[in-house]
Amino acid sequence: MATNLIGTLIQAGGIYALTWVVWRLSRRYTMKSPLDNIPGPRPTSMIFGNLKDMDDSVTMWKLQEDLMTKWNGVVKLKGFLNENMLYVFDPVAAYNVLLRDHYVYESPHFARSWSKILFGDGVFAVTGSQHKAQRKMMNPLFSIAQLRSITPTFQNVAKKLCAAITTQVQSRRTDSGEIDVLDWLSRAALELIGQGGLGYSFDQLVEDKPNELGDAIKNIAPSLSGGLLSYGDVISTLDVFGDSSSFKLRLLDSIPFKQVKQLVSCIRTIHDGCQNIYEEKKAALMAGEDATVHQVGEGKDIMSVLLKANLEAVEQDRLSENEVIGQMCSLVFAASDTTSSALARTLHILAQHQDIQDKLREEILKASNNSGAENLSYDEIVDLPYLDAICRETLRLYPPVGLIFKETNEDTILPFSKPIVGIDGSLISEIPVPKGTKVFVGITASNRTPELWGEDALEWKPERWLSTLPRQVLDAKIPGVYANLLTFSGGGRACIGFKFSQLEMKVILSTLIESFRFKPSKNHSEIYWNATRIVTPSIGPGNSPTMPMEVTLIKDD
Incomplete structure (x- = not known):
């Protein structure tokens, strides 16, 4: 029936x-559309326009380079069924999209629909007053005081990671003497968000013990690859069946494609797992402090603090159970792959620049010796200038996510910092943007603009952060929440956990660099970085994520 x-x-x-x-x-x-006069690349598909190129790990790099070099900050793209879209990296245009008119430029309807199916009623899926209420409740969870309290948790994970890599390096289980560094970083990133975010252990970093919830989180991104962006408008039609995520999930599960069924299985496992963790956390909280401190994270993890704050809040400010569980699902997905991507890119670059790796190691060892404590404190870690410069420069030049995707919910006007030349030869300083227009904000393009960052904008130079930034960067008022960059977005939908992510990176990097020397793989000299939704390394384009490296113990140097 x-x-x-x-x-x-x-x-x-x-x-x-x-x-x-x-x-x-x-x-x-x-x-006719007011966007018809905006120049842009020719569409490569009659049905999907430029979307197939944007959704391909190989062609996206070429398209992105063309968008940055051939046009001046505002470009027209073609979408599904000849739809006009905009790609912007002009600082004034980005400011309007992310800050001034942020209420006009919302997450696309299909993205919100998918987010609700994937993560429930978390910050990715909700809008308006509900989104503001959730951010208000969540913001204190990423305060400096909270980060100080979970720094020892991060350091414990980092030590386990070091011990695991040491064991593998000493045993030399691979014929080449190399190890897959990405695998370890991915496992560590998931454990960091597990212990620091949920108060839950996904992976003890000792051996490959299967964890159903952890495996589901790792498999979400691969299950989503291959056409989600291109079929966005079609996916929106699921809303004709109403707002029930569980019913939409049943509809998806009836589609006879392996990839779709794998995605549905992952979603259900994550929802069930987060529900179970929520119930355990809530029971421990109700049982009192003694029960809380004996859990993973000792009650200092983000979700334990959120649950306590939520119970203490006045009724009208409280999040529902579905909203709290939605935050849990959103947090583990958003924080794990992006962190491992950024860490992998940083180690890959440091392996190619042994002099910089040595200089960073010297800074870390000096700080450790001066501290005299077993571990550096939160303040000592975040105040390491060269480590901070390396993190900033890597996140500037190589952001893990290269695009921010928006859609206008009403007609509006989009101004630019400087005029562009229209197709008809006229100078255009602003354009009417119709309701329903999809707008891509180019994170990578903004971070690499030579007019802002100078002629060396495409070079990886940590030293640029050890002195005052160029005046044009400061004057541009780039609307990012971090370091005059768009890496963590900006405005009301900026990455709420960017400081959490920075701390993860710095704890892991400082621990690894102090213990190991990283060199490029001798057997795989070229690592390819796939321009998927989250940039990932592999041996050759489009292959499974991996990053083999030669790793040696510093004491054996």
């Missing part, structure tokens, strides 16, 4: 989707 009902609903949805496609095509090919 249920199967017949789902089949009927799918057929009805198919008819609705076909009607919708015909209507959108007729409008887009017959009605």
Whole structure:
């Protein structure tokens, strides 16, 4: 009976989707748009425009380079069924999208729909007053005081990581004497967010013990690859079936494709796992402080603090159970792969610059000797100038996520910092942007603009952060929350955990560099960085994520 009902609903949805496609095509090919005069690259597909290039790990790099070098900050792209879209990295345009008019430029409808299916009622899926209320409750969880309290947790994870890598290096289990550094960084990043974020251990970093929840989190990104962006408008039609995420999940599960079924399985495992962790945390909190301190994270993890704050808040400010669980699902997904990507890129660069690696190691060892304590304190770690410069420069030149994706919910005007030349030869200083226009903010392009960062903008130079930044960078008022960069976005939807992420990077890097020397792989001289939604390394384009490196113990140097 249920199967017949789902089949009927799918057929009805198919008819609705076909009607919708015909209507959108007729409008887009017959009605003029104020964006028609904006220059941009030719579409490579009649159906998907430029989206296939943006969704491909190889062609995206070429498209991104063209967008940065051939146009001046505001570019027109073509989307699904000839849809006009904008790609912006002009600082004034980015400021308007992310800050001044942020209420106009929301996350795209299909992205919010998917986020609700994937993560529940977390910060990725909600908008308006509900989003503001969630941010208000969550912001104190990433304060300096909170980060100080979880620094020892991060250091314990880092020590376990060092012990695991030491064991592998000494045993030399690989014929080449090399190890897959990305695998260890991915496991450590998940354990960092597990212990520091959820008060839960995914991976003791001792041996490959399967963890169903951890495996589901790792498999979400691969399950989402291959066309989600291109089929965004089609995915939006799921909303015809209402707002029930569980029902939409049942519909997706009825689609006979292995990738879709794998995605549904991952989503259900994550939801169930976070629900179980929530119940355990809540029970411990109700049992009193003695029960809390005996849990992973000792009650200092973000979710334990959130639960306590939520219970103590006045009723109208409290988050619902679904909202709290939504934050948990959102946090583990957003924080794990991005952190491992940034760490992998940093170690890859340091392996190519042994002099800089040595200089960083010298700074870390000096700080450790001066401290005299077993571990550096939070303040000592974040105040290491060269480590900070290396992190900033890596995140400037190589952000783990290269795009911010928005959609206008009403007609608006978008100004630029300088005029662009329209297709008809006219100078354009601002453009009307119709309701429903998809807008991509180019994080990588903004971070690399030579007009702001100088002629060496494409060079990795940590030293640029050890002196005052160029006046043009400061005057541009780039709307990012971190270091005049868009790496962590800006405005009300900026990455709420960017300081948490910075601390993760610095604790792991300082611990690893003090103990090991990293060199490029001798057997795989070229590591390819795939421009997927989160940039990942592999041996050759499009292959499974991996980053083999030669690793030796410093004491054996």
